[in-house]
Amino acid sequence: MVFTAQKGHNATGGSTILTLAKSLDPPYPDVAALVRDAGNPLPSNALNGSDWSLTDESTTARLRKLKAAGAPLGEYVRGQLYYGIKTGLNKAFVIDGAKRAELISRNPESAEVIKPFLTGRGIRKWDADAQDKWLIYMNHGVRTSHLPAVVEHLEPFRRELEGRATKQEWYELQQPQARYAAAFEKPKIVFPDIVKRPRFALDTTGAYSGDTTFLIPVADLYLLGLLNSASVENFFIEVGATVRGGYLRFKRQYVEQIPIPDAPAADRDAIAELVRKCLDAKGVGCEEWEAEIDGRVAALYGLDTATEM
Secondary structure: OOOOEEOOOOEHHHHHHHHHHOOOOOOOOOHHHHHHHHOOOOOOOOOOOOOOEEOOHHHHHHHHHHHHOEEEHHHHOOOOOEEOEEOOOHHHHEEEHHHHHHHHHHOHHHHHHEEEEEOHHHEEOOEEOOOOEEEEOOOOOOOOOOOHHHHHHHHHHHHHHHOOOOOOOOOOOOEOOHHHHHHHHOOEEEEEOEEOOOOOEEEOOOOEEEOOEEEEOOOOHHHHHHHOOHHHHHHHHHOOOEEOOOEEEOOHHHHOOOEEEOOOHHHHHHHHHHHHHHHHOOOOOOHHHHHHHHHHHHHHOOOOOOOOO
């Protein structure tokens, strides 16, 4: 057994072998040859205890070093790691600036329920841009008597809206995430769920975001720098948070595991200052600052930047 994975996660080395095999259908591949070429030997204690890890010895040691550096993100943010909104029918609830202006001109109260809207594509590393997308935020129980223009806009979609899998009023969002709607209005860290490289950004516009995104309602620049670092990217790869095509899967169950070093104030401030520069530049020409962030974060994890980052 030489697959590389953690208990409960995808197999990194196993995925490599399956990719090389192309298919497990007949005629069957030479698994022994694939393992010889792509597998990694396991340490003798790989299956000891309940928290076993099918990774090679150097990867296991690095993961243990990372996890020893601090509390997992879920604890660090006190569970404030939230899903974006699922509309149930984007073409009804997501509009552009021209439609927004039209609805407000016809019915000024419409502005109360029209919010800037972030999608996964609009979130890049260090920069979040709603790209002239707006969400008609119709939460469960919303009053419609003062929103005639919005209701008229939604009316042509009524049959499709009534056919959604969940039960709500036809003009309401499927999952408005109303219990933490206030979190969308705050400065927050936002990120897409499936990406090639980490793409964490800070949104200060009060934008709401879609179901291919997550948010952490804090304006913690130290945390933002950490999340965009090479060390965290490698952590994701090593815990098996990957999907086909070399993409990383930034789902909650993986993100909340990220160890957050309890760094001294001077280190936090230094990383935050570098992050501020990247944010001001909207991610353009930030390579030197990013390299310094990577080095500082690796040091906080106790990693050898030359070989382990």
